[in-house]
Amino acid sequence: MKGLVCLLLLSGTLCLSYISRSMEDSVRMRSVNSRSMEDSVRMRSVNSRSMEDSVRMRSVNSRSMEDSLRMNRSMEDSLRMRSVNSRSMEDSVRMSQQLRSEDGRQNPPQADTSRTEALTDSTQYCHLFFTDIHAALRELTATVTEQRVDIRELTTTVTEQRVNIRALETRLRDAEKADEQQTFILEELNKKHDEISSLGEVTSSQVEELRKENRDREIAFSASLLQSGSGSIGPSTTDITLVYRNVFTNIGNAYNPVTGIFTAPLKGVYVFKFSVYAHGNKPNLASAHIIKNEQYVVMAHAQQSQGTLNSSKGVVLILEVGDVVFVRLWPSSRIEDNENNHNTFSGYMLFPLR
Template identity: 70%
Template sequence: MKGLLCTLLLLETFVFVVQQQIDGGLAENEIHQQHSTEDRRQNPAQTDRRRDEASADSQQYCHLSFPDIHAALRELTATVTEQKANIRALETRLKEELNKKTDALETRLRNSEKTAEQQTVILEELNKKTDEMSNLTESQVEELRKENRDREIAFSAALMESGSGDIGPFTTEITVTYRNVFTNIGNAYNPITGIFTAPLKGAYMFSFSIYGHGSPSTPSTASIVKNGEKLVVAHAHQNQGAVNSSKGVVLILEVGDVVYVRLWSGRRIYDDQNKHNTFSGYLLFPLREQELCRM
């Protein structure tokens, strides 16, 4: 742009100088004509001769100078016009490119803002899901802890808390009460009644042992009973000395089922500080309805 302005200033200066030369030439011709008029008055013949020579020279000068000047002016005018057109075209192209770049930047800015908003929304959703997962995880952990606490079922007890002596014989069956409790996790065993009540549906392991002595010896016989039904029997007998026996069984229990040991009528067991007679049980694992159906 600065180059074009300098070119225009130079062209205007050149035109001004040329115009001054033309005006000077015309003034000189007028002065020359005045001198010629005075000379002609003084010397008519010589003056006419000089006038003819000057006229011829002036015509030759004008013939040589004016066409060249006008052609140069026309060429300069055309060049200036072309330069102005080029400047306008350049300005138009620059404006268009500037507008395009501005539009592109505005579009990118809007897209960036939309992307930032989308990222913010996604981040908020992730935080929300994380909180939900955290709450869910805590709830699940607490539920698992509760289930584990519910699954902690085990007991073991011996016949007598202290001393020694015989139990039986009786004329009818009795439920043996194991009062010396070693373990009662879950409090499912009642040492007063001698009955275990299932708090959870599942598979349970039970075992018991009996011991007797005497001479002559009385048989020692007892059985594990589930809901009034005899399941397994432990029996021991000999004419003299000590006898013992034990049994174990895995049972599928529903909530509320009861398991206990029954001493048969006419039978006797003995216990002392050595805790020969015991009754134990524990939950192997809980069961669901579908698992019970498959079994």
């Protein structure tokens, strides 16, 4: 029974060792997955930051372009004011020319003509300049509109990246919690494995001690009456202690084939059996007892006028160390034996007692 317990403990140790190794492999795989997820989160965070920087740069460019537009518009307003002033100057020149044409033909017309030409050139230049500024303003407005659309798209992408990063961070936290739980379970399994290993060592030593004790407790014998040939014993006027000389088994050497006496080496429960055999071709009696310390215990008895006499008995006895058991032939009894070993005496220890 204890050997079976030892085998169960050893098999439990092997199972726990296998589970511990598989748990360690699972923890390693989870750690690798966790690191890859951390790298993915870092890469996405870097990409998100770069995209945010790009959005900021585009926003700065858009603001600078808007400032440029504002500057161009202010320049346009200034040019319009100058155009208005130029037109007022032209009107005043025309008025002065009319007055001068009416009053004085005395003044030379060359100066007035040069002044008029100058005013005409400045007016044409102002119109050309306004045309170029309007075209540049339209281009800047279209570019700003495109930049705003790109900024909206980049902002949407950054928002999606942030959502993905939060989801990855949540999965990473869950994976870290799972890793902590797996590590805790692995530590507990290692503790159990160490406990069972130490218990297995103790059990192994106990099993070895039990084996030694069992070797000491391995007691059994079996013998027949005559060592060889055929013959008979009895009848006699007194009891005869039968000596079974043909020993089949004598484990523990507790049976003495010289005296025919079994001496208990250990306290325990013992089983004994014996048989008697004879021929009844004339008035005959075959009767014998098992004796424990000179105390009659059981009898095997057979009697008839002809034919074969045969009888056997068995008994279970509690013996102390040094108790003796043997078989004694009854007075006036006669038994016979030959190479078929009809008369036998056997015994063994069933289990020890403390």
